[in-house]
Amino acid sequence: MHTPMPLLPRTPNVAVVGATGAVGREMLRVLEDRAFPIGRLRLFASARSAGADLPFCGTRVPVVALPAEPDRAVFEDTDLVLLAVSADLSRTLVPLARSAGAVVVDNSSAFRQDPACPLVIPEVNGAVLDALAGPAIIANPNCSTIIALVAVTPIHRAAGIERMVVSTYQAVSGAGAEAMAELESQARDFAAGRAITPQVFRTQCLFNVFSHDSTIGPDGLNEEERKLLLETRRIWDDPAVRIAATCVRVPVLRAHSEAINLTLRRPMLADEARDLLARSPGVRVVDDRAQNRFPEPIHASGADDVLVGRVREDRSQPHGLGLDLFVSGDQLRKGAALNAVQIAEWLAAGGQAAGDQDAGGTEAATTAATPPSARRAAAR
């Protein structure tokens, strides 16, 4: 059997670029929570953050301002670069990191459709990492795609998904730290009776629901909807799968939710799907019809698992060929930082990391609804 060589040393020198942002800060929490072994950690952000420092493993790490015209010296002696910046900045930095010999995991959309850069969700297609050699660039998929595919890929493997209709309910923090601060400040303004003035979004986000804030193409799809389509096809290596998406923002601080309707090639009933999901890595079934308790973003916030519930047959389709689900997943964590760190763990281990084979199981009806870590995360 072919055993891949680890692409990273046992204690890699790590750089997090965009460390002060919503994803970057979560990256530090995930690295710390998972005790990811690090030789030397360097944090980069813009000149706005010069002089700042961020907490990590009981100490504070200084944030270095990235030069206006960075060169490869920035990544000298760095094994792993975790990028959490805009797509434009990623396009500038990736060639520099590559020429310095570093492995890059990029959270932006810049390289997601580049055939030379694998687009990876470890629970779904992590095995493609085993074929990599040298200073590889790995693209982290879009957050809505990750959350949907962690939930539905086990069903796809067992019954073949022919068509998927996704309606998203996306948290404001998907648009970054400033957007999260905007919802908080609008709540304070409302409580104080002050006028609400949108700045990050084009419209008020408090008490409102609006179409996703990305560009709309000539076909009427916004960028988020297009990413769900193109990235799912690439990750499943299935250019025929049909996907219809409607992506919307809701006034939630963090964790995206998605209503998903599936058309299957082979029949699968709801009970079978629920049992399968309870055994699937990265998934926690929350499906308590008696208590009307199902996935909620506030319970997904800060959690590693994608919560899946409302599992039911879609009786508008031929018997057994239609399923409905509702999922909530923390898009800063599994939708970005955690997925990136899991990729790094896979590369460091030279194969799948043991913890990532664990299924979240089915949440007992008696389990406290919100674990303390989720309550802390929801408030951050």
Ligand SMILES: NC(=O)c1ccc[n+]([C@@H]2O[C@H](COP(=O)([O-])OP(=O)(O)OC[C@H]3O[C@@H](n4cnc5c(N)ncnc54)[C@H](OP(=O)(O)O)[C@@H]3O)[C@@H](O)[C@H]2O)c1
């Ligand atoms: N938010 C999500 O849920 C999510 C999920 C998946 C993927 N992503 C992707 O992840 C990336 C980061 O998103 P985010 O939400 O974390 O954004 P964010 O909160 O706005 O953070 C952006 C980060 O980039 C830094 N930055 C900006 N300009 C820079 C420059 N010229 N040089 C160096 N650093 C610079 C910022 O530093 P300062 O603080 O100094 O300005 C900050 O650390 C984006 O590509 C986004 O599409 C986001």
